[in-house]
Amino acid sequence: MKHIVDSAPQFEGIDSAGIYLLDSSCGDFVLECHAGLPEWLIDSFSRLTPGSGMHEILYCEENVYPDSSEECSFRFEGSPNVFIKGLFPLIPGETFSSVMFIASSEPEALPLEIRGIMEMLLSMVKASISRIDVENNASLREKEHSLLLETVRDPIFALGDNLEMKYCNGAFRQLVCFEEGANAAAGFPDIAGLELNNLLREKFDEVLDSDNGLRSLTFEYRERIFYTIISRTPDGLFALMNDITEAEQARKKLNFRDRFENVLISISTDFIKMRGSALNLGINDALLNIGVSIEVDRAYLFQFSDELKIMNNTHEWCATNVQPQIDNHQGLRTDDYPWWMNRLNRHWVFQIPRISDLPSWAEAERKLFESREIQSLLVVPIVHGNNLIGFLGFDSVNQEKYWSEDIIDLLRVIGDAIGNALVRNGMEKKLIKMYRRAEKEAQINAVLLKEVNHRVKNNLSEIIGILYAQMRFASNNNDHDDFVQSLISRIRGLATVHDMLSSSGWNPLELTSLARRIIDSAIAYAPNSKKLKASISKTSIRVNPNQAHALALILNELVRNSLKHALTDRDSLKIKVRMRKRRAGRITLVYSDNGPGYPEEVLEFGRKNLGLDLIQNLTIKNLQGELTLQNDGGASAKIVFRRTLTEDGKNESK
Amino acid sequence: MIVEDDHLVSEMIRGMVEELGYEIAGEAEDGHDALGIIKEVKPDVVLLDIKMPRMSGIEAAILIQKHFPTPIVILSAYETEDLVKEASEAGVGAYVVKPPQPAELFRAIEIACCRFEDMVELGDIRMKYEQAMKTIGSLAKLLPVCPGCGEEKRDEDYSSKLNMFLSSIPVEEISRYLCIRCGKRNDSG
Secondary structure (H helix, E strand, O other), X not given: OHHHHHHHHHOOOOOEEEEEEEEXXXXXXXXXXXXXXXXXXXXXXXXXXXXXXXXXXXXXXXXXXXXXXXXXXXXXXXXXXXXXXXXXXXXXXXOOOEEEEEEEOOOOOOOHHHHHHHHHHXXXXXXXXXXXXXXXXXXXXXXXXXXXXXXXXXXXXXXXXXXXXXXEOHHHHHHHOXXXXXXXXXXXXXXXXXXXXXXXXXXXXXXXXXXOOEEEEEEEEOOEEEEEEEEEEOOEEEEXXXXXXXXXXXXXXHHHXXXXXXXHHHHHHHHHHOOHHHHHHHHHHHHHHHHHHOOOOEEEEEEEEOOOOEEEEEEEEEOOOOOXXXXXXXXXXXXXXXXXXXXXXXXXXXXXXXXXXXXXXXXXXXXXXXXXXXXXXXXXXEEEOOEEEEEEEXXXXXXXXXXXXXXXXXXXXXXXXXXXXXHHHHHHXXXXXXXXXXXXXXXXXXXXXXXXXXXXXXXXXXXXXXXXHHHHHHOOOOOHHHHHHHHHHHHHHHHHHHHHXXXXXXXXXXXXXHHHHHHHHHHOOOOOOOEEEEEEOOOOOEEOHHHHHHHHHHXXXXXXHHHHHHOOOOOXXXXXXXXXXXXXXXXXXXXXXXXXXXXXXXXXXXXXXXXXXXXXXXXXXXXXXXXXXXXXXXXXXXXXXXXXXXXXXXXXXX | OEEOOOHHHHHHHHHHHHHOOOOOOOEEOOHHHHHHHHHHHOOOOEEEOOOOOOOOHHHHHHHHHHHOOOOEEEEEOOOOHHHHHHHHHOOOOEEEEOOOOHHHHHHHHHHHHHHHHHHHHHHHHHXXXXXXXXXXXXXXXXXXXXXXXXXXXXXXXXXXXXXXXXXXXXXXXXXXXXOHHHHHHHHHO
């Protein structure tokens, strides 16, 4: 017992320990052995008599761990004070005959890990008492000894100096499958078997050679995990194998959950601020963490495109010595994997513990998995809203594997988080793209607005110009109706070309369309009784807005001229417009009608009216071109000008 | 004079200017043609468009002010700050946005003419100032006392330099330099 008490202060959180035994003759508690206690306590409390206060504490069932004393903490008052952190009955059923206590100078409650240690120490004490009893009290019945040993649930054994088995409890016998009644005094390897002997032998030697005579180790044996304390006794070794399998599994589960929670937190928080390559790195990191946590060989992310017709492996993590497959998994057609897609389309999480168990209609999938040496796999769909956008996959290459519901639930949450991140990232990309497009459009619109402003002002200036010009020419013509009609026709011509140019965004206009529109618009106001036919040659020639503007006004005047002079004595008129490209960017436009032709004085530019004045000046000034009037089966006007596609530059008209 | 490449717009300007009582001295379709016509017709004021083929209004304004200084009014449908600044730096007297009100065009023409007169006057003053500075420099050299040591100058060519300066004084300015007695004699003579 002294040895066990001595070993207690070696553990962190325990300063001192002692064992009180009840002296049945007088009812006092006697401090049987102790370690680390101050002198004053040993002197003052070596014997606790009933009514002394401390005696009652030890004698109170409520204070004894583990029944209800989890928070117990009592004080030996002196200098320094000693705080009892735990009271432990040594023998169940004899609760108040022997109590071991541990203490420290700090008054904290008993820490969890110390309790575990104490339970083991206690088991050792129990076994020690049992042994002492066996040795010292030959009259103790065999049955009682057995009962005492059986109270310890963990395997216990004691060895002699030559490692021969001196005794062991039922838990140990059951563990090593040792038949009761067999040669109990055989050597440890004979009883425990070679496997356990190999696990412990080295520690036995260490304990025998060490100063403090105490060693501990954790090992796995027969699918159980044992935390084993080996202690030196006066005549050999004593060992307690504490079965910590459940605790270890719980710890592993806790670690697993911790790791998963970290991945989840990372995905839910870090992913929010991640963009582009940072998000890719984040997903790769998450796949690594998940892959390691659930002990798979490959973890990957697929994303669908082209309305679920194509799937691409976008991210992948592989364990060491496992072949990456990301390059082989690009542009896969989903139609080729019907079984797979059938499940994903239903948003099912599914696992394939054994590839060979796949149904016959999953032949394509089976072949693919076998070619990748996959033994088991788990698939988690990534769904956003009600749309399938991808899936997470986890391959086990080295062994067949089955994943528990716990893991699947967590992976489902992670899948959702990754899905949100992917969708958000996609939306942000789209938004940025839209924003840039809007910005560009706004810039273009700002330029267009300026251009519109300029054009409107210019058109207004031209209308005023037409009015001044008509006034100038009106002195020879006092017909008010004609004045107004001319004005309307000219302003309409301006409006038509303005409309065409604004529709095209002030880009170059196709000459054929321009001519067609102007002529159609001009002849629409001819009397219904007259038959008019316009033929316009087709051409791909385009002219810049200023030239289009001038040509529109010229054509408007030419048609007005035809309607006014050629149609007077006729019921029908044919108008022809021919356009042709010439060398050095020059364009020829010939307008003709089949009317009586120009009078001679007009051909010599001797007589002028406003229409002709406009045709001539617009050709010369605005187009910087040449005008030729002639009679060729009717009136014919030939305009030659040089085409400039840009408005800017030295060859630009405005 | 009107410099405008759009015939109908030039019709507007012509009509408006004539209404205001001015006469059209000439018309040109771009800056390049304008320079030749200005030399010939010597207009009182030039109404200049900005965006024109071959030579822009701003380029033309710079060359007009350099070779044939004339009041210039810009008439443009564009009204950006940059263009206004460029026009001002090119020596333009006023900037009017098309289509202007007749009164607005009148004011612009008058302001451009006044500004031009001011500029011409300023140019004259500057020329006179430069001439005066030159004369002061010459006189300073002819002071009979050395500005360094205060000694009277006795060098041999001093009197010949003085005579040279006096002979260079224009007849109309000679009275400024005469003594009182000679001045009186000059006045009476």
